[in-house]
Amino acid sequence: MFEPAVPGHLTLSDPDLNPRQRSVLAALVTVHGATARPVGSETLARDPSLPISAASVRAALVELENAGLIERPSAAAGRVPSAHGYEYFVRVLLRPERLPAEIEAEIYRRLQHSARDVEHLLAEASRLISSLTHQLGLAHGASLEHETLVGLDLEPLDARRTLMVLRLGTSRVRTLVLELESPLESAELAEVCAVLRERLIGRALAEVRERLASDPELVRGSAARMVVRAASERWSDPRSHTLFSSGVSNIAGQPEFMDGLRLGPLLHAVERCVPIERLMASGMDGQAAVRIGLDAAPELAGCSLVSYALPGSVWGAVGVLGPRRMDYARVLAVVDTVGARVTDLLQG
Secondary structure, rough: OOOOOOOOOOOOOOOOHHHHHHHHHHHHHHHHHHHOOEOHHHHHHHOOOOOOOOEEEEHHHHHHHHOEEEEEOOOOOEEOOOHHHHHHHHHHHHHOOOOOOHHHHHHHHHHHHOOHHHHHHHHHHHHHHHHHHEEEEEEEEOOOOEEEEEEEEEEEEEEOEEEEEEOOOOOOOEEEEEOOOOOOOOHHHHHHHHHHHHHOOEEEEHHHHHHHHHHHHHHOOOHHHHHHHHHHOHHHHHHHEEEEEOOOOHHHHOHHHHHHHHHHHHHHHHHHOHHHHHHHHHHOOOOEEEEEEOOHHHHHHEEEEEEOOOOOOOOEEEEEEEEEEHHHHHHHHHHHHHHHHHHHHHHO
């Protein structure tokens, strides 16, 4: 499997292309990215960004193909960038993009609004990334099951809904919206909260969840029984890791995946999380990187993964999964900005 590619980080295996070859490769990446079709030499010869003759374009294409940077999908077709070609493009030719100030401000605002709960934060990050890149947005985080509960609050939302706030030893928070069978007065909620704190604080979150389902001391009163039942129903199925995804319609609309035979297995791989969650978190901490040539699973063939591994105490990442021809400058800028902001909020 290819190592992640980062703009400006050249490797010893990168070929030493001349300016003409670089220009032709960059133009091929641009045209193929816009059309999703193999590109012929005639099309490139008409490209105004290439002030060279048609013969020079054809010669450069042959040289790039011999170097393994472009390839022919079929004998009669034009050429497309290969996985190595995209890697070279990202490392050497890509011009980093800076998001407009208003988009950065919107990212900060939306993530700040979800910062109270780590899972809500990751879910919002995946939605933001998807909406800004028009690809499949992803966010992955390790389970909180082994975190220690250090505080618990019950905050009324309306007559029959209560917010359970679980404060963890790592300064993170898990929240649950509880749907109650009947209204409870503030004094009743306070009494239930006192009981829950006495029985649950100081225990790992996994044990807290188990005790909510089985501890007889927590259900002695009718109010406590109602709250505990609602919490148990809302809080089930622990997962060792959580992968949030958003924007299925974005990737379903890509020409590469309009064939259901390709889309179905891809979405199944996202649902299973493996190996996507491992690939996302195995990049460079605190920096967006591109992984092209996802040969870990046949379902991911032809895809690229742009991910930002979160530095610090949270093992996780945010990123984008999409076709190889995605707009890497835009995607890298979005993933880098969202990843840095998520890191700040988790560490703050």
